[in-house]
Amino acid sequence: MDERAFYTESPTSKPARLLCPYCRTTETYDLRWLLRRKKPKMPPGGDERDRAKFAKAASYMVLLDDKVGCKNVRCRRPFEISGVKTTAFLNE
Numbered sequence: 001m002d003e004r005a006f007y008t009e010s011p012t013s014k015p016a017r018l019l020c021p022y023c024r025t026t027e028t029y030d031l032r033w034l035l036r037r038k039k040p041k042m043p044p045g046g047d048e049r050d051r052a053k054f055a056k057a058a059s060y061m062v063l064l065d066d067k068v069g070c071k072n073v074r075c076r077r078p079f080e081i082s083g084v085k086t087t088a089f090l091n092e
Contacts, residue, residue: 001050005043006057007036011064016084018068023075031084032064059090 013030020027042054063086067078 001043001046003053003057006039006054007059008039010035010037012061016081018081018083020070020072020075020077021079022077023070023072025070025072025075027071029068029071031068031081033061033088034064035059035061037090061088061090062086 012033012035014033015028016031017026018029019025037059038057042051046054063081063084065081067080069078070076
């Protein structure tokens with residue numbers, strides 16, 4: 001069974017304060033995340049290994065953006081996101 005069958009996926013966005021390395025201005029950017037929530041019950045058709053995988057599965061978020069454009073009108077250069085974790089596990 002595919003591991004993606006254990007989750008429901010939905011896009012979301014979260015604000016993050018980032019510093020542009022070119023113009024040194026700090027702004028708040030909305031970063032796109034993919035939210036994967038664990039389903040309450042295991043999908044039908046799994047064997048013992050799938051049940052063990054489902055028991056260990058946890059809800060988490062994955063960062064989709066790797067670059068953002070600077071909001072400063074004089075700069076507007078795209079820069080890579082650093083200092084933000086690419087995966088965040090959710091406590092439920």
